[in-house]
Amino acid sequence: MPTLEESCLIGRGNEKVEIIKLISNKDLQHFHVISLWGMGGIGKTTLVTDIYQSQEISSMFDKRACVTVMRPFNSATLLQSLIMQFRDKNEDKNETDLRKCLEGRRYLLVLDDLWSRVEWDAIKEYLPETAASCVIVTTREENIAKQCSKNKRNIYRVNHLGPNDACALFTKKVFKETINLDGQYPELVEQAKLILKKCKGLPLALVTIGGFLASQPKTGFEWRKLNEHISAELEMNPALEIIKAVLMKSYDGLPYYLKACFLYLSIFPEDQKIARRRLVRRWIAESYSSEVCGKSVEEVLECYFMELLSRSMILPSQQSIHSRKGIDSCHVHDLIREIAISKAMEENLAFTLEEGCSLNNQGMVCHLAVSSNWKGDQCDFENIVDLSCVRSLTVFGNWRPFYISGKMRLLRVLDLEGEWDLVDHHLQHIGKLVHLRYLSLRGHHTIFHLPNSLGNLRQLHTLDISGTSIIKLPRTIIKLEKMEHILASGTGDAGSHIDADKQSLMLPLCSAYCCVACCTRRILENELDLDDSAQLNRRDICTMFCCNILPYFVAGRNPGGVEVPRGIWKLKALHTLRTVDVSVGKAVLQDIKKLTRLRKLGLTGINKRNGQELCSAISRLNSLESLSLQSHGETGLSVCLDGLSSPSENLQSLKLIGNLVKLPEWIQGLKNLVKLKLDGSRISEHDAAIQVLGSLPNLATLHLLDNSFVGEEVRFSFCQEAFPSLKVLQLDCIGNLKLVGFEEGAAPKLELLHYSKLRSNPSVGLFCGLPHLPSLKNFMLNRRDWRDTKLVEDLRGQLAENKNGPVLKSYSTPYVRKSLFFRRVHLAQNGRRE
Template sequence: MAEAMIEALAEQLVQVLKKPGEYVLEFQSEFNDMKTQLDLMKSFLADAYKLKRKEETVKTTLSMLRELVYDAEEILTDCLLRAEYRKEGFQCCSNFTPRELIFQYRTGKKLKDINERIKKMQKILKAYFKTIGQQSIHDDRGSIGKRWTSPVYDESAIVGLIEDTEKIIGWILPENRMLHQVGIKIFYSKQVVDRFEKRIWVSISQTINEEEIMKTLLKQLGEDVNGLDMAQMLPKIKQLLENKNYLIVMDDREGWSSCIIIRTRIESVAIEMGVEKARIHQRRILNEEESYALFCKIAFSSKEEAKQHPELEEVGKVIVKKCHGLPLAVKTIGGLLKSKAQSTEVWRRICHNFHDALTAKESENSVMASLQLSYDELPIRMKQCLLCFSLYPEDSEIGAEQLVHWWVGEGFIEGRNTSTTMELAFDYLSELISRCLVEVVQHRGYDGRVYSCRMHDLVRDLTIKIAREEGFCSLDDQGRQRTTARSRRLSFTNEADVRSMNKKSRIRALLMMTSSPVQFNRNIVIEHCIEDLLNWISSIERLAKLPFSIGKLRNLQLLVLSGCNNLQKLPLSITALQKLILLDIGHCPIQYLPQGIGRLSNLQELSGFKLVGADNKDGCRLAELQNLLQLRVLRVNISEESEIAEEELTVLTHLKQLKVLSINSEGCDKEEIFQNLERLSPPPHLEELYLRHYRGVLTPQWINPTSLCHLQYLCMENGDIKSTSPVFEGTNGTTWKVVGLCLKFLPRLHMEWEMVQRVMPRIRYVEVSHCYMLKSFPCNIDKLGVWRK
């Protein structure tokens, strides 16, 4: 990871040295020297990584280099923070105080020491290479197509196992009340989907407990588990499944249902759980034809497309043969080649590298070899993103938003002019999915944007191995977390983990994955942290207000407080967080945001914005948002106290970057506010619109294909709407570009499917629930119905 770290630090230094007078004039020569040394170091790091598994000296040197870069980053951050405080007139950071003079002396000494250490490392590494400056085959700035979706091939399609599939479906479909136990996964078959009203997949690791199993079941049944105790969960599950046909899949442990599928690598586990020998399906490997068919589905889109590239077809068959019929190996190598240019030279190089990674007598090595090769071929920064999965427990379902927030917050993502860091982070996740290194669990219906994902256990084994070697986090040989004095990233699943964090001061990422309240030890110290930060993090569910000192977190980019049910107020100091790109206070009882939010010029996402009335002198009005020119996502909540002034009706037109707008009027019956909502001028490039609890009889006039000519997705939920306005159907032949439509809990809405098809010719996904007056829709309108083109 030294490659990515050095690149990131060098980029920071470039920005700093452009304006030395504003930042670190006192240390300009030392930072210039560091930049020069790092540029030289980058020129041969790729060669060093090729040797790191062979040469212990190189391996040790790279480990030392990573720690050195961490130290350099921390010094640079200290300097930048003190420069900011100095500009704002903080007495402790004025030029000639004893405290500041001591800081300057110590910092200068540290920087000189770091530069000397870098030079020594260069000498060590140069001894192993005859040439310097060979370019890395990795291209971190290469094209990453915008992939909100999962891979283009259908993962539910079955290759080479048709007879096996039919046999297993035959085991589980008979209409009787027997409890079926089957040792295999057959979850996505159309026959199974049609047969069962509810399908639930519960992955069970070695450490999971009954409470976690029941929470998983309830979540997949669409229930909120907050506040439920063990005694309430089981009756709730029984109530939700009663009188329904359902399929529950549980890995490795037993459960309760009308059909249980057990997936395990160990036959004795299935037998001990009561599975009949005759109903244990043994995994078989694919033959060469089946393997190549699976490969073509991924590397190309089909066998037919592969035939259009005969020179690649030949190399592809050689590569597939080395996978020894193991599906994961085939999928991974196919995903890797799909991401590469269709160049015979590139494919032959990968084929050669794959050969080097294999041993002739161990076919199982083909899986790990393909995974290792796929990792090695990742762009530099994407490697860091993949290693983050090593901190999550086995079989975790990982929220995509949490994951990309982490990547952005730690600086793993480098923004571009055409994409924000958040957009690019989702592209990275899609790329990892496309390469078959990450699996999709849940995704959005209309465009496939990932909601949650997980990692195959073999891929996780590899990430743990590499994360340990690279010093990315502190893990033992079994992948268990261990805290050391140099731990940089930690994840906690229980309070015992937290207690082991005594006196650790180098933590950069802290994942809290326990639902129980956590009491932090007072001896814990985190670099650049305010004194009471851990106090309010550890009591986040009971949090009534943020401390004023939150304003000291000058590097804070993401602040997500959604779901803090007692949070009443945000301090005025929050307006000092100039680097903030995301502020989420959704589902919090906050009455208003403080004035000054408009100064957060880098803000890209604002969720939970409460529209205030004229009587509120301290709250942020809608007019102030017109200064947030980088805003991409805006979610507005409207209450009885809300007001929209005449001059505020056109505010949204100033937000030319806005892509997603949500307006929620829950609990508001004020006629005046709905009259003004009717007159809003929408942002010009809106792509997604969510209208919830709208009390008007007709849809607002501005919801039409002319005003929203870029709209891709329209969602209307929980309202009194009886019909769409006449302009909804367009004028002078204009039609919508909408591809996704969601209508839920609109019992009075009259709408005909023929009209939808006519005005939305590109429609390919419709989701409907409790809309009883819809006519001729091709899906269930009473309960949840979905139509896909």
């Protein structure tokens, strides 16, 4: 049976040193428990065994024992094994009391592979808490690690090996030494990269696959054969079966309610980042849970997501600075994904149409996914699976109009999120899918209009049209009384505003495009990057110009918002409504005032005329947890929020985009506020504003963006005891920023600092006090600012003085794609050409 001994000195040196420090910490003269956790096969056993056997540790304790917790768990057998290891040679061989063996002795105990809190409780009651004694626990679950180690400092996550260490371990196993493949075996490099990608730093897989290849001919042909049939090899090759056996233990250990949620992940492609909200809302549509003990279905399923993370069945792919929960997306390790696919197909749960897939009839399949590389036709599509049984359809590209079929009578989820060739007339039959609960068109800037037949979807819970060119929802949407989430934000530049003066200048341009649209369909298709399978018809073009572009242009609409019909108040179940353009009239605010169950609300088009109605509406929404307000005029929000005494006391997230001049007084009363974003606020009272924000007890994320603060010299002073809960701080393009200073004791929990500079900002001396931030982990500097070598050197010098060892990293601003119309309008506004 393969072991992981080869990995103990490759890529684990730092972990070994850190854990030995925890064990030998002189400050811990009391009994303490250290927990190591991570996914199966990550190398926890190898690491802890190497530490246990080290000379440095063995001399520190009077007695030592190391035991693997066997399945099924038997506390009597485990205790007997511990007594045999702890008992001295001269002690009574009949001694069966573990406490007596250890009383008054400093001991070290390693409990490897703990699976439940019950197991820990059963063992712990027999362990005397002798001073300076230590128990080391390894487990696959974070929750168990927290149960064993009450002190956060003693919980250690064992991570995957980095690319260099993974390559070194793999080549050492294959060739018995660490070699440079590029120089010695160039024909193997490409295949080795594919193997390393599949293993993704998992030592068990690296060692096992490397051991298998060590006995095979070192040729590109043999390695390619393994890569092409890796799924079958993991299933049938005795030399590789341990990989699946170890990982299957994690799946088998899942409670029944998590197994279905985990297998659902087989729908998504390899290396796909899966947004937490997208996944949770799809689970809701699939009825994967119900309300439990007063918790809503969404709250329960959010807990399921976090539990899968805790069990390392999914991995966090991004700890976003924009997420209140810290983790906004996940991905699945390739080998874990293989298990999900295998089990899902076994149970006829999910099937993916992809290049090379079998055209044999698959029969009943609940969840159908279409890969971007599938080239089949309508006949293939309808013959491969029984469409009448399909409950979810997810398309990842290569759109074909026949994917939306009237035969899908039970379809609950239609997820078309992406940036491929979907146009308006492809949705003409959407109204036939009467059981649909989740519909996503996110990212399709070529969608301008939703059909009136949307009103037939009486079961719809979630409508996601973010990133489309839709600026108006159909009147029939007010029939959808079960709707809970409407997510809309246009592809226009939210930072630009079409004012009245520029409208007149743009009329000739719009007229010209109308003419082109009517006469030359092909030109538009080229402009929109559409392929031959997604041709625009005459109705698409008329809709685009008559129902979208011209109204947007003539009315001076606010980019990034949608117009909702009168009567939206009838959707009493709404929890999320964003982003609504309220510039079209006051009636919409009267409707929104009646949506008392709203938790998340986003509004744009706020101005002097509707400010009073806005304040009245917000004051009535007592369940609000997230509020986003945007105004793009010169006055902005400065006089629009004066009539608001205070938003909901439950408010956790607040975004204010537009001119404020000064902070609203009610902000200081938001004791539950977790996240605040200010953009274009033009606040001049720097010290007073920072003092108010610093007193908010739960503020964890603060984004100060373009022109949020203005003045000849902008200075931020983070005083002692200010910002007690702040974890993320973003300072992006604040002009004339001269100082960001942290006193000792300020922002004690700050972990992540984002910064993007302007030319007016100094390179040296801008930041001071970085060594005083005890929790700082990362300083993220915009990639373009790395050319400022003085700034980089100054930051590195300060971070080097910080005892927590924070790292300076780069980030780039994400690219947001705009539609043809919005792109050209905004370029023309700024006097530029493509």
